Amino acid sequence: MQSVLKTAKKIRTMEIRGAGAIARAAASALKEHALSTKTDSLSEFNKEMKKAAQTLLKTRPTAVSLPNAIRFVTRYQGDTVEKARKSIVSSADEFIKRSEKAVEQIGKIGAKRIRDGDLIMTHCHSAAAVSIITTAFKQGKNIRVIATESRPMMQGHITVQQLSDAGIPTTLVVDSAMRYYMQDVDLAIVGADAIGVNGCLVNKIGTSQLALAAHEARVNLLVAAETFKFSPRTIFGELIEIEERSPDEVLSAQKRKSLKNVTVRNPAFDVTPPEYIDLICTEVGAIPPEMAYIIIRDYLGWELEELGI
Ligand code: RUB
Secondary structure, rough: OOOHHHHHHHHHOOOOOOOHHHHHHHHHHHHHHHHHHOOHHHHHHHHHHHHHHHHHHHOOOOOOOHHHHHHHHOOOOOOOHHHHHHHHHHHHHHHHHHHHHHHHHHHHHHHHOOOOOOOEEOOOOOOOOOOHHHHEEEEEEEEEEEOOOOOOOHHHHHHHHHHHHHOOOEEEEEEHHHHHHOOOOOOEEEEOOOEEOOOOEEEEEHHHHHHHHHHHOOOEEEEEHHHHEOOOOHHHHHOOOOEEEHHOOOOOOOHHHOOOOOOOOOOEEEEOHHHOOOEEEOEEEEOOOHHHHHHHHHHHHHHHHHOOO
16 A cells, blocks of 8 residues: 555645646556555455545545546456456556646647737646647747736746746736736636536636636636546536645644634635636547536546446
8 A cells, every 4th residue: 555655645735736647646556556466366456446546535525537537547357366457557557648648639729729929827737727838839929927826835836937947938926916917818728626517617716716807807718627627426416525725724823823713714626617618628629618518428438337327
């Protein structure tokens, strides 16, 4: 369990973060676990894999690509440990390859929506959103970016570092400056932790505010999301859980002690309704949010079968 426990800790503490990276890390940990498990008994092996999957599933509740990755890897076949192990290794490798390729492909598709001279606003850090922006820049488009800090964990610092390394002129602003700058913005681009069957987007807290400000200013909102971010379980009416993280990330325990009548809340994500989204850019094409069901049916159909639909 060493690799699984190590990865689970890194995901929980956000050393590994961003929905895509979390999912790929979980797939890789399951592969390592399958390779290192010593037992010859298939039922023992199955039990161990189940335990590993549960440990990883519990790390962060919102990024749907995490359960999607875990289910993709653990629906292995084989009547011997050796065959089961082989099946897990090949599914994990396939998941990671598909996910990495998806980020690249989203970059190519999304970049077509960026025009020369555009000022883009982004929030938090999304590898898929950064892929779109850097691809457009590499194509020679003269673009600039406004990136928000994304309190309390400041993932915006990762975004500005990556955009700066790519040579893109970037401005870092506090989250509350979103609406102030929106009037100058041409396009807003964000990533996704989850997409529901109705096309709603779950992403870093503040995304729905950005969407609202973009809608008011008639700025299109483009969402960069691999098909693995879509949630088959929302077809069953299940809601996507919004993670609430420790108040320590917002205000130290010591400071909170002196504020006897104050409660600190720290939701990590929020929900943006589909009517504020122009397009969801996936690796299989840019779709309107209304087409979310089609993506789930056509690309996550194996999950629906398991759910009995
Ligand atoms: C990260 C976040 C990102 C999505 C998409 O939140 O909200 O926008 O996960 O990222 P956190 P990617 O930092 O809390 O994990 O495109 O890299 O999958």
